[in-house]
Amino acid sequence: VNHLAVVGFGQMGASLAGAWKSGRRILAIDADPAVRRKAAERGFEASDSLDRCALADAALLAVPTREAARILPDVARRLREGAVLLDVATTKAPLVEAYRGAPQVEWVSLHPLAGNERSGIDSADPAMFRGAPFLVVPVRAEEARIAEVEAMVRETGARAIRIGNPKVHDAAVAVTIHLPHVLAYALPHLARETSTDPELAGRSFRDSTRVALSDVRMVLEFLLTGAPRTVEAIDRLTAILGRVREMLARGDEEGLRRFMEEAKGERGRI
Amino acid sequence: VNHLAVVGFGQMGASLAGAWKSGRRILAIDADPAVRRKAAERGFEASDSLDRCALADAALLAVPTREAARILPDVARRLREGAVLLDVATTKAPLVEAYRGAPQVEWVSLHPLAGNERSGIDSADPAMFRGAPFLVVPVRAEEARIAEVEAMVRETGARAIRIGNPKVHDAAVAVTIHLPHVLAYALPHLARETSTDPELAGRSFRDSTRVALSDVRMVLEFLLTGAPRTVEAIDRLTAILGRVREMLARGDEEGLRRFMEEAKGERGRI
Numbered sequence: 001v002n003h004l005a006v007v008g009f010g011q012m013g014a015s016l017a018g019a020w021k022s023g024r025r026i027l028a029i030d031a032d033p034a035v036r037r038k039a040a041e042r043g044f045e046a047s048d049s050l051d052r053c054a055l056a057d058a059a060l061l062a063v064p065t066r067e068a069a070r071i072l073p074d075v076a077r078r079l080r081e082g083a084v085l086l087d088v089a090t091t092k093a094p095l096v097e098a099y100r101g102a103p104q105v106e107w108v109s110l111h112p113l114a115g116n117e118r119s120g121i122d123s124a125d126p127a128m129f130r131g132a133p134f135l136v137v138p139v140r141a142e143e144a145r146i147a148e149v150e151a152m153v154r155e156t157g158a159r160a161i162r163i164g165n166p167k168v169h170d171a172a173v174a175v176t177i178h179l180p181h182v183l184a185y186a187l188p189h190l191a192r193e194t195s196t197d198p199e200l201a202g203r204s205f206r207d208s209t210r211v212a213l214s215d216v217r218m219v220l221e222f223l224l225t226g227a228p229r230t231v232e233a234i235d236r237l238t239a240i241l242g243r244v245r246e247m248l249a250r251g252d253e254e255g256l257r258r259f260m261e262e263a264k265g266e267r268g269r270i
Numbered sequence: 271v272n273h274l275a276v277v278g279f280g281q282m283g284a285s286l287a288g289a290w291k292s293g294r295r296i297l298a299i300d301a302d303p304a305v306r307r308k309a310a311e312r313g314f315e316a317s318d319s320l321d322r323c324a325l326a327d328a329a330l331l332a333v334p335t336r337e338a339a340r341i342l343p344d345v346a347r348r349l350r351e352g353a354v355l356l357d358v359a360t361t362k363a364p365l366v367e368a369y370r371g372a373p374q375v376e377w378v379s380l381h382p383l384a385g386n387e388r389s390g391i392d393s394a395d396p397a398m399f400r401g402a403p404f405l406v407v408p409v410r411a412e413e414a415r416i417a418e419v420e421a422m423v424r425e426t427g428a429r430a431i432r433i434g435n436p437k438v439h440d441a442a443v444a445v446t447i448h449l450p451h452v453l454a455y456a457l458p459h460l461a462r463e464t465s466t467d468p469e470l471a472g473r474s475f476r477d478s479t480r481v482a483l484s485d486v487r488m489v490l491e492f493l494l495t496g497a498p499r500t501v502e503a504i505d506r507l508t509a510i511l512g513r514v515r516e517m518l519a520r521g522d523e524e525g526l527r528r529f530m531e532e533a534k535g536e537r538g539r540i
Contacts, residue, residue: 112470133469149294161469175457175466178476183453185508185529187445188536193506194446198539199403202383204450205540207477212537223526234515236463238508240456245357245504247448248497256493259455260486266458267482269468270475 001084003027005056007075009035009046012061012088017044018126019113019156023217027052038121053078060110061087061095064221069094074103082143085103086110090173090222092137092166096107107151107168111135111173117217124269125199130157137163173222179237181219183199184212271422275296275326277345278307279316281385283332286455287314288396289426289434297322308391323348330380331357331365334491337512339364354415357379360443360492362436366428369409378419379407380441382428389485400427407433410462443492444499449507451489452500454482470471 002024006013009028021043028039028046036045036046044096050071051061059075076085076099085107089225094110099107114132116123125160134153138146146162163169179202187209191198211219223230246256258261272294279298287296293315295305298309306316307340315525320341323329329345336357346355346369353405355377359365362379369377384402386393404423408416416432423430433439457479477488481489493500517525 007361020399039303045381067356074283082462113470115473118496135470153313162465163384163470171464171468172466175294175461175464175471176471176475179460180472182459182514183478184474184515184537185533186507187450188533189450189510190503190507191445192532192536193510194441194445194503196442197431197537200383200405201446201540202403202443202450203385205446206456207480208450208453209533209537209540210477211474212530212533212535215526216534220523220530223518224521224523227521231515231518233460233464234440234511235520237456237460238511240318240367240459240463241504241508244452244456245501248493248501251494251497253494257486257490259459260482260490263455263458263482264461264484266462267454267479270471270479 001058001148001176003056003058005053005059007053007059007061007071008063008067009039009044009048010062011119011121012112013060014039014042014121014124015126015128015158016060016062016088018042018124019124019129020152029053035121050074050078054080056083058084058086061085061089063096064218065091065225066088066221067082069098070103072098076102076105079103079105084108084141084149086149088112090177091225092169093101094137094225096166099139106141106145107139108146109137109139109169110149110153111137111169112156113177114158117211117213119218127157132158133136133156133161135163135169137166137169139166150179170226170229174226174233178223178226178230179233181211181214181223182183182209182234188212215227271328271456273326273328275299275323275329276434277320277323277329277331277341278333278337278437279309279314279391280332280471281391282382283310283330284312284394285396285398286330286332286382286392286426287390287393288312288397289399290369290422291396296384298438299323305391317341320344323477324350326353328356331355334488335359335361335364335495336491339368342368346372349375354378354411354419356419358382360447361495362439364495366409366436370498374410376411377409378411379409379439379440380423381407382426383447384496387413387481387483387485389488396460402428403431405427405433405439406430407436407439409510412506433443440499442505444496448500449497449503451481451484451493452504454479460484
């Protein structure tokens with residue numbers, strides 16, 4: 001990939017553009033003139049037209065998930081023969097649905113597990129991928145193409161982790177991303193309901209609720225698009241909490257210890 | 271307080287001893303000869319006998335909660351007139367119960383919201399209190415005494431936060447400490463049940479489960495001693511998760527946004 005079009009130049013698009021800048025021509029496509037101006041100041045070509053995707057070797061959808069699903073056919077239709085479609089959506093199901101009615105271009109879906117509470121080009125950081133897991137979900141692509149994309153992923157300093165398909169991806173992130181976000185919002189509500197002074201928050205509460213400071217629109221986007229899997233994850237977690245509740249209520253020290261040690265072992269594998 | 275006896279020289283006892291060392295005589299009381307040797311190497315007097323509490327201006331119980339409740343009457347009985355009892359138990363109810371049958375010495379209960387996953391004197395760090403909330407729960411003490419203890423708390427670099435009484439304390443920490451720990455253990459179990467590769471854990475999952483790496487005995491201690499309040503917190507959280515689940519299931523974007531924004535505002539107060 002020598003010429004990359006990045007559609008949506010927010011925190012993620014601009015960060016990846018920065019990480020992939022060296023040796024590549026990168027075009028920022030964004031509807032917002034202020035973002036385009038900032039992209040130009042940072043040394044990127046900028047345009048407001050999806051038509052410019054026609055010249056690229058790869059087009060990266062870096063807009064919110066529902067918007068990415070909406071424009072996916074428009075971008076796929078414009079890609080030249082041999083170009084590859086990329087995206088960084090947190091939930092893949094809406095894109096898979098949109099892809100069904102689009103030209104069957106090569107598509108390697110991506111999901112960097114990086115980013116912070118801020119949003120927008122001003123919070124972009126090309127170094128944010130270093131050491132982070134970066135999921136590679138091939139949907140329709142030759143092995144050589146997948147390997148090429150994985151090499152690009154490693155260029156950012158991230159660890160490329162290949163996921164079998166979008167369904168596996170969506171079920172996994174419901175557990176590892178969406179549910180922790182739901183809990184991060186639920187805990188402050190619990191604090192408020194119980195009139196608990198937030199000043200009394202220890203490290204565990206702070207850590208568990210940090211992502212509640214994220215951009216609400218961004219999180220709402222992936223919670224809504226991933227809702228069916230997140231509902232399943234909530235139901236399973238509620239069942240596990242019910243087991244803990246029973247062990248606590250009857251003072252089952254041995255059961256609790258085993259439960260905690262199993263969890264500690266599983267957590268230690270990260 | 272010029273002469274302090276610290277009963278239990280683990281991470282917390284040794285860290286506080288380090289923070290309070292300057293200008294004070296500090297005695298480490300610990301049953302483990304290896305711990306006493308290490309305490310001596312760090313410049314503290316060391317003993318294995320609670321009798322030595324009789325000489326101190328203050329005795330700090332820094333052993334696990336149930337052990338602290340067990341020895342509280344023995345320590346209270348030994349304190350000289352005018353000396354003050356201190357403790358750093360995570361749950362106060364068992365100590366309050368033990369205090370009922372003990373000599374009514376002055377008692378200011380403490381709870382530093384600091385510490386890390388490790389345990390024992392080797393992981394002690396007198397700097398761990400800097401900027402951390404440090405709860406001060408007066409049980410029976412003159413205002414001048416409470417003020418003196420709060421000044422000691424501030425000496426560690428922590429923010430002294432006074433809590434009305436042990437019941438208010440226990441209800442608050444069930445929400446801000448015990449429940450986040452329960453969730454930190456529940457999430458890895460969910461990952462295992464759903465065969466989710468722990469490598470796919472993003473920052474939110476990592477942050478929310480970090481305390482699952484804690485010393486199991488220590489956490490078990492406060493979960494068991496604080497069980498009634500933690501069960502209540504689990505029930506309330508389950509109800510909140512049920513509300514989120516319904517909003518997700520029916521795609522209630524407005525309801526979710528409001529829920530998230532309220533939580534973000536509450537979290538922002540920390």
